[in-house]
Amino acid sequence: MTETSSKKDKFALDSKYQGLDWNVWTELGQLYAAEGGVNLGQGFPDYQPAKEIVAELAKVCEAEDYSLHQYARAYGHPRLVKALASLYGGAIGRQIDPWTEILVTGGAYGALFYTVMSNVGRGDEVIIIEPYFDCYEPLVHLAGGKPVFIQLRQTEPGSSSSSTWVLDSEELRGAFNENTKAIIINTPNNPLGKVFSKQELTEIGDLCKKYNVMVISDEVYEWMIYDGNEHVRMASLEGMWERTVTIGSAGKTFSLTGWKLGWAYGPKNLLRNLQVAHENCTYMCHTPEQEAVGAALEHELTLLTSEKSFFRRIREELTRKREFWKNAVLQSGMTPIVPQGGYFMLVDWASLGPKPDLSTEQGYEDVKFVKWLAKNWKLHGIPPSAFLSTRNKNNLGLGTPTVPTAFSRIKNCATLRESLTAHIFY
Secondary structure, three states: OOHHHHHHHHOOOOHHHOOOOOOHHHHHHHHHHHHOOEEOOOOOOOOOOOHHHHHHHHHHHHOOOHHHHOOOOOOOOHHHHHHHHHHHHHHHOOOOOOOOOEEEEOHHHHHHHHHHHHHOOOOOEEEEEEOOOOOHHHHHHHOOOEEEEEEEEEOOOOOOEHHHEEEOHHHHHHHOOOOEEEEEEEOOOOOOOOOOOHHHHHHHHHHHHHHOOEEEEEOOOOOOEOOOOOOOOHHHOOOOHHHEEEEEEHHHHOOOHHHOOEEEEOOHHHHHHHHHHHHOOOOOOOHHHHHHHHHHHHHHHOOOOOOOOHHHHHHHHHHHHHHHHHHHHHHOOOEEEEOOEOOEEEEEOHHHOOOOOOOOOOOOHHHHHHHHHHHHHOEEOOOHHHHOOHHHOOOOOOOOOEEEEEHHHOOOHHHHHHHHHHHHOO
16 A cells, blocks of 8 residues: 555545445535525525524623623523423423433534433434434434434325324334334424324334433424424423423524524433533533523513514414415425425425426435536525435335425515416426
């Protein structure tokens, strides 16, 4: 081996990251930057966040208390963890210790990272429900674990509601065994928008208790629930607090995705695992944002049942956007899969037939379509294959062919409707 090749091998990407060097958000973000247009792929709002929280951050920046610009408490700024303990303690009907049962992290992604890395080891099996947010699988691999996939399956073919996607009870039971360490649940689900019912979560919870399995419950879209559906928190179910870590997000809660502030809550022994991983990574989060979010949550706690509640206002705003986008998709001749929660909507484009010329694009069929849509019509989505395991990328099981779209991004509604109905598909 020559000296040059030896140096090249030594500085190659480490084996633990081999196969993880492609990211759908990075690639399609670059495509959006190059092509311009309307980004319906990434889930960030195109409207102003709550004025109250912006005002709180401005107050922090102007405050004479200079400690608000210094290092924060490692596990979370006192004002924020106390507000989170009050919010979630009320939501699940138990007292939560703000000092030992809550951890503030760099976005919900940080909370997911710490949860998986500190609780999953070599050979541990982790059940992942498809479709899933794309970071779940890589995190399990990085921790040395083994992903075990089960699919949500449509029980009413042709239905336009995410509620008709359910787990097969037999397949669910078959995924559990003595090597199962954890199951990751995302409700409302990204990208399908399914809200898991109490009955569904109870069935999962009973299996977790039987096999002594922990639950990683990603609930970042907890306040975005439509049509009278109820968000049931796994930690609120009988016997589940002791084995559940729940993930939340300031970005989703207050439409502040750029603040990258998240949290986890759960029993002291499990949260201690996350704290150790956190101590050996970022160690703490930025103080000013934590102070502002803590103050905003204190304010929100006084309004939870009021029409002035931001959580209620954002739900109403997104309901309007969801209905507009649903109608625009229908007018285009495609089929929307209407979500019960979250701010993504899967769009079935099978009715377009051979109209999209995908012959010049590379990759899975849905990837080709997303690229064709961006390059020809300046509309950007995300291919659903990014949310599925390798074995199922060509067998999407999501009303193939589909593309997830984020209706939180619909700002210029009239122009978008015109583009869809007059120029793209007719």
